Amino acid sequence: MLKNIELSIEEGEVVVVVGPSGSGKSTMLRCINRLETIGSGELTVNGTQLNDPKVDINKVRRDIGMVFQHFNLYPHMKVIDNITLAPTKVLGVPKKEATETAMFYLEKVGIAHKADAYPSQLSGGQQQRVAIARGLAMRPKIMLFDEPTSALDPEMVGEVLDVMKTLAREGMTMVVVTHEMGFAREVADRVVFMDQGQILEVNEPGEFFGNPREERLQTFLSRLLSH
Amino acid sequence: MDFSVLTGNYETFLHGFYNTILASLLGLVGSFILGTIIAVFRISQVRPLMWFGTAYVEFFRNIPLLLVVFLFYYGVSSLVGVTLDGFNAGTLGLAVYTSSFIAEAIRAGIMAVPKGQSEAARSSGLSYLQTMRYVILPQAIKLVIPPLSNQFINLVKNSSILSIVSGFDLMYFGDGIATDTFDTINTYIFVAMFYLVLTLPLSYGSRVLERKLARHD
Numbered sequence: 001m002l003k004n005i006e007l008s009i010e011e012g013e014v015v016v017v018v019g020p021s022g023s024g025k026s027t028m029l030r031c032i033n034r035l036e037t038i039g040s041g042e043l044t045v046n047g048t049q050l051n052d053p054k055v056d057i058n059k060v061r062r063d064i065g066m067v068f069q070h071f072n073l074y075p076h077m078k079v080i081d082n083i084t085l086a087p088t089k090v091l092g093v094p095k096k097e098a099t100e101t102a103m104f105y106l107e108k109v110g111i112a113h114k115a116d117a118y119p120s121q122l123s124g125g126q127q128q129r130v131a132i133a134r135g136l137a138m139r140p141k142i143m144l145f146d147e148p149t150s151a152l153d154p155e156m157v158g159e160v161l162d163v164m165k166t167l168a169r170e171g172m173t174m175v176v177v178t179h180e181m182g183f184a185r186e187v188a189d190r191v192v193f194m195d196q197g198q199i200l201e202v203n204e205p206g207e208f209f210g211n212p213r214e215e216r217l218q219t220f221l222s223r224l225l226s227h
Numbered sequence: 228m229d230f231s232v233l234t235g236n237y238e239t240f241l242h243g244f245y246n247t248i249l250a251s252l253l254g255l256v257g258s259f260i261l262g263t264i265i266a267v268f269r270i271s272q273v274r275p276l277m278w279f280g281t282a283y284v285e286f287f288r289n290i291p292l293l294l295v296v297f298l299f300y301y302g303v304s305s306l307v308g309v310t311l312d313g314f315n316a317g318t319l320g321l322a323v324y325t326s327s328f329i330a331e332a333i334r335a336g337i338m339a340v341p342k343g344q345s346e347a348a349r350s351s352g353l354s355y356l357q358t359m360r361y362v363i364l365p366q367a368i369k370l371v372i373p374p375l376s377n378q379f380i381n382l383v384k385n386s387s388i389l390s391i392v393s394g395f396d397l398m399y400f401g402d403g404i405a406t407d408t409f410d411t412i413n414t415y416i417f418v419a420m421f422y423l424v425l426t427l428p429l430s431y432g433s434r435v436l437e438r439k440l441a442r443h444d
Contacts, residue, residue, distance in 0.1 A: 033350050062352040072347035076365050085361060086351035131347075138351060 002028055002197045005041070011141075014174045016184040016205075019194035020220065025177040026146050028194065032175065033064045033144060046141060062090055065135025069147040071127040073119035073134070079106070080115040083134045091138070098137070105133035109163050125156030132163055143167065145176040181224060185209055193217045232413045236404045243400035244421050250318045250386045250396055251425065255379055257322035262329025267359065269334050280330070287327035292388055296320030300392045317389035317396070325382045332374040336367035369440045376433030383425050397421050 002024050009015050017025045030036040031043060034050050034057050043050045048060050074082050083102035087093040093101070106112040109129040111122075119127055128148055135143055145164065149157045161183050168174055168187045178184065184191050184205060191208040193201040193216075201214045212218045233240065268280030287295060300316035303309060311319065340363050348358040390398035401418035405411045 035346055035350060058352050058354055061350055064350070066347070066350040068343055068347060070343055072341075072343035074344065074347070074362055074366075076369075086348075086353060089357050089361065090352040134351070 002031070004198045007192065007199060007202065009173065009175065011173055012171045013189045014168045014172075014176070014187055015190050015192060016188040017175065017177045017192045017194060018179065018181070018184060018220075023194040024197040025194050027197075029144050029146050029175055029177050032142070033061050033066055035066075058090070062138060063141045065138055065140035065143040067128070067131050067135055067143070067145045067148045069150050071119070071124070071131045071151075073127055073131055075119050078116050078118055079111075079122070079130050082119065082130060083137045086134070087137050102133070102137050105136045106130070108136070108166075109133045110159075123156060124152045125159045128152065128156075128160045129163055132160075132167075136167075142173045142175070145174065145178065147177050147179070149178065149180060181209070193220065195220075228416070229410065229413050232404065232408055232410045233417050235408070236400075239400045239404060240397070240417065240421065243395065243397035246314065246389070246395050247383075247386050247397040247421070248425065250314065250321065250389055250394065251383045253318050254321040254325060254382050254386060257318075258325035258329050258378075258382060259375075261322060261326035263333055265326060265330035266333035266337065269330065270337060284327045284330050287324050288331070292320070292324045292385055293391065295324045296388050296392055299323075313389060313393035314395060317386070317392050317394040321382060321386055321388065325378055325385070328378050328381075329375060332371050332378060333367065335374070336369075336371035337363055339370050340366045369437075372433055372437050372440065376430060379433075380426050380429055383429065384422060387422075 005028060007015075017029065019025050027036055031038055031050070032045055038051045041051060045060060046063055048055055050057075050060065073079075074085070077085065080099060080102055083105065084093075084095065084098040087098040087101065088095055103112055103115065106115055109132055111126055111129050111133070114122060114126060114130070119130070122130065132143075132148075148164070149160050152160065157180070161180060164174070164176070164183070165187055176183070176188075186205075188205050190202055191205050192199055193208070193212075193214065195216050201208070201212065201217050203212075208217075209221065212221055265280045265283050268276040269284065271277050271280070296317050297320075299311055299320045300313065303311055303316070344362055344366065345358050348362040349355070353361070386396055387398035388394075389396040390402055393399065397418055401414055405414040408414065
């Protein structure tokens with residue numbers, strides 16, 4: 001249950017959301033493409049009122065890519081088909097063109113040689129990079145990341161974060177829920193701190209980490225950084 | 228073992244065997260299509276569809292097959308005024324009865340596909356139906372093959388119910404041959420063998436299919 005959420009994200013901005021487990025970070029993220037039902041309040045994405053139940057949600061979702069903690073690749077499809085599914089079925093892109101686009105993004109995330117593999121044949125880091133390519137292949141205006149590195153072996157976190165950093169540098173609008181404070185510090189334009197379903201503090205990373213105002217955030221950061 | 232019953236009534240056996248194959252194939256296809264539709268109804272967010280699906284399953288699953296067949300054999304003619312012959316009424320009853328079990332098996336399969344799969348698909352802009360068709364059902368079908376093949380084997384065996392409503396199936400002619408020749412034991416042994424010719428490949432085939440589909444998991 002979220003309350004007192006007042007946040008607006010600009011085009012091209014990278015916003016990182018941090019906070020303890022159960023603080024509502026993921027819930028807030030999942031409201032942006034309405035994977036969560038919006039009970040009350042207003043939420044506008046790309047000029048569309050998402051809280052309006054009559055809105056064509058499938059159309060809104062075309063422009064919002066999402067990357068999940070557990071990758072959620074389709075296990076019965078090859079990597080390439082995972083990526084071309086939505087462009088061909090949702091946007092009606094011809095198969096050949098969709099394949100070329102898919103290869104372009106696989107190249108970009110450094111995994112083009114696995115196009116014909118099945119997800120189960122890939123490592124966690126590789127699967128997550130495929131998931132990012134799958135999101136990008138729709139050429140979205142926004143990318144949402146829901147704890148994209150939380151389910152990865154420590155050694156594979158870097159390769160996924162590198163891809164995300166490149167994206168951020170290229171000007172993609174990104175909302176990232178994560179526990180990777182290094183990423184937040186380096187890449188975020190603003191960092192959001194949530195606790196108990198509320199946004200307690202929003203600031204640019206320097207101030208956020210160097211000079212936190214809220215006591216709850218100070219405690220949170222001190223516990224993170226002390227070990 | 229005495230083969231004279233078989234050799235002497237070869238054409239009659241084959242005639243019945245042919246009708247049993249036909250009833251099984253029609254029943255198999257019909258019950259699979261019906262069962263899939265009912266399963267989708269049962270998990271639907273649309274309340275009336277869900278209620279209909281649940282009522283359908285609970286009704287046909289919980290009354291004897293014989294009664295379902297009678298419903299089509301006697302009931303349909305008095306209710307709608309269309310008379311179905313034994314073969315059609317029997318096959319239809321068989322398909323409807325089996326579809327209630329198949330619906331439950333498919334529903335369980337759909338529910339067993341992790342929620343993240345439909346979230347990934349829906350968040351990419353795929354509609355509910357596209358998500359079902361391209362993402363959920365292909366995965367559910369793998370999980371459903373073992374229970375489904377059980378149902379199909381049952382269906383082939385249950386097709387012997389046609390004999391009760393003069394459906395001219397294997398069992399019907401078997402009964403006739405047994406009565407005519409008084410060689411009851413041998414007749415029914417051959418009848419059983421004909422059923423095995425159908426059911427054994429079915430259970431073997433399902434195991435092969437299961438292994439083949441499990442390759443990428």
